[in-house]
Amino acid sequence: MSPPLPSVSVVIPTYRRVAGLAGVVAAIGADRHVSEIVVVDGCRDGSYELLKELAETDPRVRPVWQENCGDAAARQTGVEYASEEVVLFLDDDVLAGPGLAEAHARVHAGRDGLVLVGYMPVDRPAVRRAGDFSTLLYADEYERMCARYERDPSSILSQLWMGNLSLRRSDALRIGFVGPRLLRYHGDQEFGLRCRRAGLVGRFDRALLAIHAHRRDLETFAGQAWLRGADRRDLLEAFPDLLSPAELFDPLPPVARAAVGLASAPLLHRLAVPVLRGAVAGAGRVRAWSAETALARLLRQVELRRGYHGRR
Known part of the structure; x- marks a missing residue:
């Protein structure tokens, strides 16, 4: 039964x-x-x-x-x-x-x-x-x-x-x-x-x-990426037995990884982030869909790392 x-x-x-x-x-x-x-x-x-x-x-x-x-x-x-x-x-x-x-x-x-x-x-x-x-x-x-x-x-x-x-x-x-x-x-x-x-x-x-x-929208997308990075740092501190740093970021090709690291660096990100946001929006306006997606992925990774390291 x-x-x-x-x-x-x-x-x-x-x-x-x-x-x-x-x-x-x-x-x-x-x-x-x-x-x-x-x-x-x-x-x-x-x-x-x-x-x-x-x-x-x-x-x-x-x-x-x-x-x-x-x-x-x-x-x-x-x-x-x-x-x-x-x-x-x-x-x-x-x-x-x-x-x-x-x-x-x-x-x-x-x-x-x-x-x-x-x-x-x-x-x-x-x-x-x-x-x-x-x-x-x-x-x-x-x-x-x-x-x-x-x-x-x-x-x-x-x-x-x-x-x-x-x-x-x-x-x-x-x-x-x-x-x-x-x-x-x-x-x-x-x-x-x-x-x-x-x-x-x-x-x-x-x-x-x-x-x-x-x-x-783009503003929310970027803001949530920053929050994800900040939260991932806190999760790793709270659950070191259940999480590893390798799980925190998306895998990227070497060139993209280097670009993200550079754009996330202190001081440089103040220039890189507005440029990336503008590039994402511009690619969308001209319907360059592959470029819009690729640039958005880069922006997300930059914001994730900024959030993880506590950089505004």
Whole structure:
């Protein structure tokens, strides 16, 4: 006899995503196995008012206001408000596929100590436009990570991405999302590393499908790269037994590596970074897509290294 399906709460932290929020809630709300949808909002862009309207037509929607303190704090608040056995965490730009919550519940049935990661391929633009490099680079990086999960399941918790993830509420509360260090980009990975230390097991399943509507402009792309570098330094200090410096940066050809090192150097980066940003934007304007992508990759590596070394 099959074990009963655990009940599921959905937690969605949101910030500055009012345009797509109703669609995100509707997609997961179509799954009747969802008992409640806890949306933690911290932005005065009209999204909280929208959520209250959605709650009037679907009582499972539970808007929770919290001043913006980052994803980790929002997830912690969400899991504390949640009441069901399993909590499914979705990012606010991730559209759940049909039956996503029920499918997560089926994997958890009869199992404890599991961190279950679903598949969320990026919605790639049908026609490339200037600035799409960010989405395309992210999509490629994500697919490489999924391939790594399948090749080496032990990497799931060490390199965790949380846009479509579930675990037992009791485990989430025991471990907590707010760690000893404030990370502004790699909070997912830090949580995964603490899950690994606590003895939980990661599992990746492509059948747990959602679509990621990823969009980032050049300013956000560069800023997030700097934050990634700073967070990677902190992660290496906090988890030297689980991470190595070799995992911190993308492999580059020797010439590109030398260029990145030079552009990241003190004083020189003040000239190199604006030039690289301008070159990325210029390549996009003239539809030189290969150049736009290559220059964006260089810019990302320069900002990663600047962040890692604490250089503004």
